[in-house]
Amino acid sequence: MASSFHEFDLIQWIREQCPSAKANLIGIGDDTAILQPPLNSELLFATDMLMEGTHFTFPPATPERAGRKALAVNISDLAAMAGQPHSALISLALPKSRGPEFAKAIMQGIIDLAKEFSIQLIGGDTNSWDGPLVINVAIIGIAPASKSIKRSGAIPGDWIFVTGELGGSLTGHHLNFTPLVSEALILNQAVAIHSMVDLSDGLASDLQHILRESNVGALLDATSIPISSRVSENESKQTRLQHALSDGEDFELLFTVSPEDGKQLLSQNPLPTKITQIGEITSRQTAFIQHPDGSQTSLEDSGWKHEL
Amino acid sequence: MASSFHEFDLIQWIREQCPSAKANLIGIGDDTAILQPPLNSELLFATDMLMEGTHFTFPPATPERAGRKALAVNISDLAAMAGQPHSALISLALPKSRGPEFAKAIMQGIIDLAKEFSIQLIGGDTNSWDGPLVINVAIIGIAPASKSIKRSGAIPGDWIFVTGELGGSLTGHHLNFTPLVSEALILNQAVAIHSMVDLSDGLASDLQHILRESNVGALLDATSIPISSRVSENESKQTRLQHALSDGEDFELLFTVSPEDGKQLLSQNPLPTKITQIGEITSRQTAFIQHPDGSQTSLEDSGWKHEL
Structure with missing residues (x-):
């Protein structure tokens, strides 16, 4: 009805873009995601926060590229362990002035790269404020037990x-x-x-x-x-x-x-x-x-x- | 030497405050943390981002209380699943003007509550900028397999x-x-x-x-x-x-x-x-x-x- 766009609408849109895919993993839709870890594996965790003006500026960055970079730098941390990306949690502080299409474009950049690397988005937190864009990604990876490179x-x-x-x-x-x-x-x-x-x-x-x-x-x-x-x-x-x-x-x-x-x-x-x-x-x-x-x-x- | 205080100094300080404690868990110090998941358990994941001016203001909040709240809201998500808190990743966007003592005070609020709930801090990302404070927590919980409440x-x-x-x-x-x-x-x-x-x-x-x-x-x-x-x-x-x-x-x-x-x-x-x-x-x-x-x-x- 109203043209206002709420957190729940964005989450619903993200859920539609990212159907659940992985075995033993319940993603978006509850207070937390739930993973039943595969046997003989170890899990890897990393997080990186990217801020507008520090890690990217518009232009030359587009919202898609900013979102993509936020996920890519986290995937790179998993690569450094010789780990396989598994899933990710995305937090956004969105500038109110830029509206919902900007939010979707950021998420599109994240979702496209997530698909390339078979990463399931399993949760997150979306907020808006008068400040610049902040994107935080927390990533989960998997490696065979004791095989991560330190x-x-x-x-x-x-x-x-x-x-x-x-x-x-x-x-x-x-x-x-x-x-x-x-x-x-x-x-x-x-x-x-x-x-x-x-x-x-x-x-x-x-x-x-x-x-x-x-x-x-x-x-x-x-x-x-x-x-x-x-x-x-x-x-x-x-x-x-x-x-x-x-x-x-x-x-x-x-x-x-x-x-x-x-x-x-x-x-x-x-x-x-x-x-x-x-x-x-x-x-x-x-x-x-x-x-x-x-x-x-x-x-x-x-x-x-x-x-x- | 210089009075400047760098990301690595803060991370070193955090490592000293939070000795590694949990079995089968390697925390801060590598590209990612590494967890060998306990048998017959499921892992729970949530994330929340708190922004100055939206989720707290100074005053009445102190930096310790802001840090504490950022972790507490994430722990509450685990409680809602009847899960046990396990570990957490902390990302900060710190206002440059407020200096390193402010950063430590935020972390102190987080560390104190983490100890209360036996949560090991296993990684994070610290940044500074000209914007307001942003704290993101990604939390990991554990529950007996298939026992989380949805x-x-x-x-x-x-x-x-x-x-x-x-x-x-x-x-x-x-x-x-x-x-x-x-x-x-x-x-x-x-x-x-x-x-x-x-x-x-x-x-x-x-x-x-x-x-x-x-x-x-x-x-x-x-x-x-x-x-x-x-x-x-x-x-x-x-x-x-x-x-x-x-x-x-x-x-x-x-x-x-x-x-x-x-x-x-x-x-x-x-x-x-x-x-x-x-x-x-x-x-x-x-x-x-x-x-x-x-x-x-x-x-x-x-x-x-x-x-x-």
């Missing part, structure tokens, strides 16, 4: 690899990237991955997670770091390297394997994506980068840090 | 009960309430609960969830609705009833049981809290309320609706 398994001598190319994500990649779920699963089948993270804050920062949790150090080879063509060719060599080390939001995978497995990956890359050996794990507990002239400098923790 | 189990003839008293929550209750987890578990042991919800949007609105999911109706008795002393005595009888029906944020439990179980509950209330029979489930598919003069009016869906 940050803490790196050992001295491990070779450090990275997928794809790094830097310049803000030119568009951060709104378009596809999380590397199947790539992580393929790698995890091909070799024994000792440790892995996804690159969200930047190589220099995210590598530190592996080093801290594993109590090890690293020596990177400056000339090996794969710099993305998204980083301007007009910049100096040093500036281009800095972009690759610290731009953030690459959402590539950084992982370590034994030298034997490393050689195997170099001789026969099981992925359709490029992988590059960029250095080695050391026992020194600090990270250094070796330059073409043979000098080594400390790899500053120069990635993106959220200052409070 | 909204869909009400049958005609069921007696409708409510715990506690309703209305006037905004005078302070919404910042102080204790989620009724143990009450739900005790009720679920004492009788066969057919359906249950927690009262977050208001009785008139939340009862509709049970009616819709169960394909039934209801007849409420106006004189039986327990009106909270938080609702001013100076208001008319009709206005006071309206507050009890639609104020929202009571976080009491609304549930239905067979008449036999209802009689048992009335003769021997197993809870330290008051419970009241407020009506019956009918087959009419609509909700009516019976007034002292014997007339019946349609129970308007007069609870809080979030308009987008």
